[in-house]
Amino acid sequence: MGRGLGRAGGEDLPRFARRIVDEQIARCGVCPPQAECGAENKAGQDGEPEASARQLAQDGLTGPLGNLKIVARDERSVTPQSEDFADWYNDVIFRAELVDRGPVRGSMVIRPYGYRIWELLQADLDGRIKATGHQNAYFPLLIPQSYMQREAEHVEGFAPELFTVTHAGGKELEEPLVIRPTSETIIGEMMAKWISSHRDLPLLLNQWANVLRWEMRPRMFLRTSEFLWQEGHTAHATAAEATAETMLALSFYQDVAVEIAALASVPGEKTPGERFAGAERTFTVEAMMRDGRALQAGTSHLMGTNFAAAFGITYAGESGTAELCHTTSWGMSTRMVGGVVMTHGDDKGLVLPPALAPYQVVVVPIGRGEQAETVSFAATELAGRLRRAGIRTHVDDRPQVSPGFKFNDWEMRGVPLRLELGPRDLAAGTALMSRRLNYQQPGAGKEAIPIDAAPDLLAAELASFQAMLARRAADFRDEHTAVVSSWPEFTAAVAVGWALALHCGEHACEDEIKAETAATPRCIPLAGEPEQGACIRCGKPSAYGKRVIFARAY
């Protein structure tokens, strides 16, 4: 872990060690801040290179303080969230083997364990999409550049992030191609071709695809140059039907976020400044992360007739006149994986909701020599029974790896439940169960469960684990959301979480708020009560008739 010691960027080790020592001394309350508590405490004077700061840190510092003990963080553990959330996040996703860096800036290799999480989410969402009459299709990655230019706002919005292909087959292309940043244009073009009558409507399409956007500041899962997503695209005869579709898609996202990913998300509408490029209205589900920031977990756009006009998506109505279609688009991406990490994870690593856990239960057989075979056999047999009961189960029978290592390893990887199975358990007909975390009863230990009843028991445990995570996330969100009516309250709220505030809706005012607090309007919650009043910042009348969630966002 390059940053495993929690050093500030660029801070060298001697400086780091000295800072920690200084902080410890300052905290000890006995010595003055600059006191030299014994020679060993001089972890480095200014300008003096410190050859053995690491050694010193490992050995710990002792001296007159007695209680002063500095120990470098074990390289096997992660940066604590409280110390640096961004470092924690990076440590966890790499250590849990969700992801690796690609060779190109901002690119990401999704490793099998991470990809499985995505597959599980994908399978659930795909089921919801299909169950409501949508059909999957696939459209090309390459789009003629001219397509992007047909919808004015759309071009403007995406131009800065486009990858453009200028050469193919060794020759310069007459018309450059763009790699899709999203597929409204090419799907619009095809819709125009396929729709001619009101009988062709609604057209309900979805595609699972990769898209590419050049991002100035990539973050694994949250903002990579290339990402995987689902994009729904539909065309309707009336605005009312399109609006209903937009809300239906939003409900997929809210349900997946809460029921499957156990996120604490809030469905709402984007303010005009945050709207999708080319949309009339944009809806979103915004989820609170464990550092109090907001993550847009899915969006659903009502396009009105903007794209229909740009691409000629028209239909003959019952009276025979040509009418513009009303279209929608909506998407959820691999960003969700990052949202899961940042919602549930802790200093021991990932915590996965059972619905998305590649392994819901890991069985660790314990025993060596003659016992090994018996235990291993029993573990395999138990795993088979759990799998037949629909529980994703893994037996960790790696030899030469100690049980303690396995415990920590699977905790890092977020497995909800672990079973230890050793000779003592076998003799008693039980297995030792541990939960990845115990909300509201921290410290609750291992529990012996009867092997015979394991499938039912564990299924119930998984269900309650899932529910517990969702509740815990929602509690956290509620505890970190403040209804504010003054500027000081606002700044205090967005420093640690979300603020519900009235706002004038003006861009200049949003910009000022962002410049001062880094917070932006995330959404106008659908469930918000009507309320009038003065803008939290400038005092002008509120624009939306409801409170707006302001937060620092990913």
Add this chain to the structure above:
RNA sequence: CGGGGUGUAGCGCAGCUUGGCAGCGCGCUUCGUUCGGGACGAAGAGGCCGCCGGUUCAAAUCCGGCCACCCCGACCA
């Protein structure tokens, strides 16, 4: 694009100030002993020191240039 960093073994780093056989920890390989919370011993393998140029008898180290990546902001799922 602005600011701050870093490039040395698979990973994390030291060495550079003051040029002189390329090191440490983890991991990896083999053997043995271990296994209920990150095991231990012994023996090994592993390097265009980011790239190009310069200075020098000699460059990881000094000088010049370039490149890449990471972190913090502005853009965004």
